[in-house]
Amino acid sequence: MAKKIITVLGVTGTQGGSVAERFLSHPDWLVRGVTRNPGSPKAKNWASRGVQLFQGDYDDVQSLKAAFLGAHAIFAVTDWASNHARVTADAALQDKARAAGRTFEEYAGDLETAQGINVATAAAEPVVLRTLERFVFSTLPAVRDISRGEIVHSWEFDSKAAAEKYMRALPPLSRVLSTVTMGIFQETWRDIPAFRPRRRPDGTFELLRLRAAAGSHVADPLVVASRDTGAFVEALVLDHPTGTDVLGASAVLSREEYAALWGRTLGVEASVRDVSEDEYRRYVPEDIQVTLLDDLKFFAEYGYTGGNAKVKLPGELGIKTTPLEEYIRAQDWSLVLSGEM
């Protein structure tokens, strides 16, 4: 019997890689991976493992259409950071941003939304829809709208929400649409100091929390994205009807619960310390300070999904996720434990 095909965007990235990994374990599925550069080491590695590579770019609808032809499922993910990097490196794009009256960050969001729309446009081609059964979009909530214009710097949230809105209004595609709202990647502890515990002089550890985000704050979805994105997409493609929306969470934990779990797993004492915006900012890379602080305020005030009741927890859909203690145990925390990181 001919294999079914899943086209995975961002196959060389965290989310796409997880989806490819998961579907490679299904002998009745062929994994097709899209990359701008099939010659990169990551792309070559996927090819050696049986992934059919397609050269494609989110800015090129025809390249996407070619990669989608004959697919039964598509996993779509876009990336604000790549677009931001493009804008900061390209004077012509900066001129366009200024002409549009947009900051570079906002303009990167506009570019990401346009790419999401390109992906939707290619997937909605009648020739693609002929075989397409599931289109899974990695999305995030519409922060600016939900907060009624109060929180305006969550660019990578609003950009995806705008693309999702477009997809939902495109009936041929919306009929096969399901979404995963990805939680906070556990993998980011290496890059964002605010996201990892810090050793105190007395040998105990503290986890920072933005004071402004402490008030009504309950718990946030935490996700081992490199492992569990594949589990969410597998469930949405194989087990649940179209129109299913899932929270991409390995666990939903308060800051205190995470500190306790981290400490327990590593045999140390850890607790939470609420800090001012000025202090928190010191532990966030400069280029994402403004956006991350707004994201955190949104989670605290409105909840990660902005109270969207349609978004189901993985457990409600029978999805098995990675225990966080397993992830924590598998990491090399030696520099954190010694206080050098």
Ligand SMILES: NC(=O)c1ccc[n+]([C@@H]2O[C@H](COP(=O)([O-])OP(=O)(O)OC[C@H]3O[C@@H](n4cnc5c(N)ncnc54)[C@H](OP(=O)(O)O)[C@@H]3O)[C@@H](O)[C@H]2O)c1
């Ligand atoms: N970090 C978090 O806590 C968090 C939480 C929720 C959601 N997210 C979202 O996750 C997204 C990033 O996902 P990720 O971490 O899986 O990505 P990633 O590991 O940073 O990799 C980016 C991927 O996007 C592909 N890509 C970028 N621009 C492209 C283009 N123009 N055409 C085709 N492919 C392109 C790259 O492929 P090639 O380079 O091979 O072409 C690569 O595979 C972001 O948008 C972010 O908002 C992150």
